[in-house]
Amino acid sequence: MKILPGSAVTATTVVTRYRPCRIRILAALILTLSLPLSGPLLRAEDSPEELFKQGGTAFQAGDFAGAAQKFEAVLAMGPQGENLELILFTLAATYYNQKNLPKAEEYFKRVVNEFPNGKQKSKALVSLSQIQSQSGRKEEAAKSLEQAAQCGGDLGNRARFAQVSMLMEAGKTDEAVKVLKGLIAEGIKDDQSVQAAMALTEIEAKRGNLDDALKLLDRLQAASNIVDNPLQLDMLAVRIGDGLLAKGERQKALRMYAIVRPTDVVTGLQKDRIAAMEKTIADNKASLQTNPKAFMEVNAANARIAKDMEDLRKSLEQYAKLPDTTAAIRLRQAKAYDELELKWETILIWENLLQAKDPKIREDALFSIASAYCALVRPDDAVPALDRYLGEYPTGKYAAQAGFLKGAVALEAGDFAKAETVFSTALEKAPDSPLAGDMQFLMGNTQFAQAADPEKRDKYKQAIESYKKYLAKYPTGRFAEEADYRLPLCSFMIGGQDGYSKALEGFQAFVKKTPQSQFAGDAEYRIALCYNAAQKYDEVIKRCDEWRAKHGGEPMQAEVMALLGDAYASKEMPAESAAAYRKSVDLSDSEEVLKYSLFEANKQYQKINLWNEIADMFSVFAGRHPDHPAATAAVYWVSKAKIKDGKAEEAKQYLADTILKTINDRKKDAVEQLLAQLAQTCSKRIRPPLVAKEGTPAATPAPSTPPSTNTVAGQEPAPRPTPAPTPPYDADADFAKYLNEEKVAAVGTNSLAKARLRYAQAELSGFTKRPERQKELMASIYREFPADQLSAMLLAQCGEIALEKGELDKSEAFYKELMTSFPKSDLLEYAYCGMGEVSLARHQPAEALRWFDDAVEKANADAKIAQVTYGKGKAQLGMGKLEAAKKTFEEVAGNKEWRGEVTARALLSLGELEEKRGNTAAAIQYYQRVFVAYQRYPDVVVTAYLKAADGFIKLGEPAKAAAHLREMLSKPRLAQIPRAADARKKLEGLPAAPPPAESPATGSAPAPPPSPATP
């Protein structure tokens, strides 16, 4: 192949691939055939065109001397302008091929010097640099390339690549990097910038600048759609990923490995690129049919593409020869994710490896997936995965671990029975496996855990057997000490005289044998508990004191102090008992113990009338644990203690002060509870003690103190003085002393505080039996305050008010705000339940059912569970699912804990359901149950009466219908309800009043009609 020297600028070790300047001389020659050369008219055979053609033919035949002669002849004819430039360039190329480098250099220099803005300048400079480089004049070569690079455009960029190559060869990496950075300065957006980025990435990776390499690779990955050589990108990613992993930078390495695609995908992409290039070449050739003059450009372009295609083919061939590294890379990814405790990601990688169907890694993959699920505590996925592993590899290298994990995961998930079965089976199969000891011990634990079920108390005995077996076989095993401790613990849990006796003996032996054990503190605490069970309270007190001296600061100290409190309480020593409980409160980390000790101390303090201590204790508690569930109760007890202590004003002030601290905080749900408490406290006059307080208050005297301080032994107590008449009590005024608009404004002017004040006033109206005012105040909140300013409690209440008024959109807005702004609130169930009711009111039962289901699933409905279940029944009824609805209503009606209005409504709905089924008689029975048992709910009862009357009319028993309606109207509470008018109207068309008879509700329905009324 004849080439111009520029094309030789391919030698490089670092730059993986770039497009050197390649100009096929043939193309250039043919082009010239179409160009008119200036000069006098000559004979055809001597014309410059003919001479140039002859030169071209000689050049093609490799006769460079002949070619040079012809071209020199053309030159001698004195061409001008572009023609001169072209002939100079052609001559330079011919001499280059003739290896006559001085001559070639001379003509290239003429091109550069005589045509500083010529078309051939950059090509000539690149070629010149080659000659200079070959002649050992590196500096000159570098300068020539620099000049070529400055020409810009495509060739300028190619010159820069050649520059990089030269700089790298000269060890001038920093300068090479600078040139490459210039090539990507405007982003990675075309083939040359991709190549530059790849080269730069490679250099940075080799220089150890992995972070820079990582950034570049990220950018390349983002531009992957224009990367011609996907193989190269993947290989770079692996290399950099490995480097990062070696440095322990797992997260970064993982980003690199993520770029790597499966072998078949990458080779497919590479083949696609090659095919696309082949097509381009063919298309280009075809285009010459219509435009033969473009031969030079087409030929040059095709030559470039062919070279690139060759490069791609070579790398594909090399890649095909290499072992498939995808699996190895995925394994590295899996390991890195596993070490980062990112188990879901680990599973994805292993599953991807499984798809490769490589038998060598299948076993590892199956087990790793299963163990990752175990780590995620997902027994539903872990157990099938472990079964799959054990199914395929029953005696595999992980078989024992898989069996162990299967039991462990069931244990972790709380499925103790299953765990026991798994461990037991595994132990039977492989009693001497390396994990047999662990399984034996854990089997004891599963039995111990199961024994918590009162119906499985015998499991404690089985646990004892398991622990004994463990100790017999593994006396120095890693769980030996714990098994030793658990043995008496089982006896302790069995309880009873025998149990405690054995436990005492066992714990004492354990403490003696291993006094430094981590279980020693617990064992000694349980020894004291055993004495407590035996009612040996002095021994308990002694043991607790010893425990404190020996194990003070250990986690059980709050429990020990609570036990001490119990012992003193049993000995009727309330002061000591209260002090011990109080200490327990101070020490406790456990919510359960904290609550227990707090309220036990409260009881003891009350026995000795130490209300000030109660106030102090709860006050400290509320201060320390403002978000504790018992914090509100604590505030209540503080206020109560103050009242008992004769400090009613102080109590109310305390409540008000506590409220004002958080009245502007939307997220504090307890504010409304405290407001209700203050309202209740202010709702009635607190009578001062009749007897003057002296030392301890007289209200709840301690058992050992005389009934009254002014009682003299052997004498009747003095008669009570007649109290002076007190002025009428004004609850509103009393409340306003502590909480009013002025005080609220002083702590903030937001709407929430005002709304909360109004809520408190509404509560006060409720406590002072003014329901209309209560309703009006609540309605004013709903009317005047925007939803996004209200607290969760107020939103819930406003939603209900709007719903009652039938303003469904408004109600929805309140509930939605509650859900959006308080996603973790305990009151969320009100929103879901309310939305269900809104949907029911909109006749969208399916939607309603979803809301009610969500109320249970998402909001863990508790306070509203009865209403939610009832709503669910209504939705099912609306959807025509009569059987499901019936079951749901029966569930509501049958639940004793829910008994109340919802029960009445459920019965009413059951009646409606029967009516839908055409069973009027059965429906009437349900209606009758409503007005017999639920008179407290007049709205429901009136509906039931009316429906029962309709039922009787339908059955053709108008007299009974009339009797029911009359009975209803005879009850003043029902008669005043607006809907009673319906009953009166209905009655007009029914038989007149019968003579006195028994209540229609008491007879079985439908009863025979009563006898006609006789005067």
Next chain:
Amino acid sequence: MMTSTPLPRVCVFSRRSALLCLIPIVAACILRAENVTTTDGQVYTNTTVRKAGSNVMIQVVMPGGGSMEMGLPIAKIAKVSFAEPPELAKASDAASSGNAADVIALTEAYVTKHGDLKEIPGSWWPQMARLRLFALASLGKDADAAALAREIGAINTPSTESLARGGALLGALASGDTAAVVVGAKALPSVGGDAGSALAQLALGRALLAKKDFAGAIRAFLTIKVFYPSPAMLQPAALIGAVKAYEGLKDDKRAARTLNDIVDNYPMSPQAPEAKKMIELLPKP
């Protein structure tokens, strides 16, 4: 500049008549191009380009003055060197930090105005539209994303086709057809695919989340993290999806860890403020 063409001449106009032609040209979206290279190697420099039917109309200056507009079939265009829109670099930067909102703002005008030229080799529209598609997907504007994916699909290359298929699933998601999303996502490779697969996994994750298949949703979202590190804009969207799935599984620990990842690694993403809010609401240890 080459002045001859084998193709039919559409119109020749002088400076005087240029005004008459101006209105339809402006309306049809016209862009300057440094070079227009045809498949047969001809290069037309410093010209304007617009599309008319299946032809590309380019304007060339006549040697004797005046100019001529001529039509070339798109298939005959090897490449048009359009000037890179200045918004592209900014949008790319915003995209790499996951800042979908900025990407939306930066790409809106270009994608809306220059859709006509999307099929022309060398058009910047596919790159701008691609960025915009990921931004829309990231912001959960599923219907808009699906519409744009359809437009991208019209370019008809393997990568645009894949984007169109992935984007179409977002359309199904927007219309609540989660079953179609689940089926459609299987048609694209979950590993070893391209950005279209990443979009499909995002749609799948969201669909499974709606179906309360939390484990399935986690797998789909994390497939984007594990196998498709780019496009970066989909990462925070996938991670926030994973957080919701973790919450569904009551795995607060992983949810918290992932939320912190979003805040730390994609602070400019639309998901970062949401993540911060969610971190505040998480139960404190």
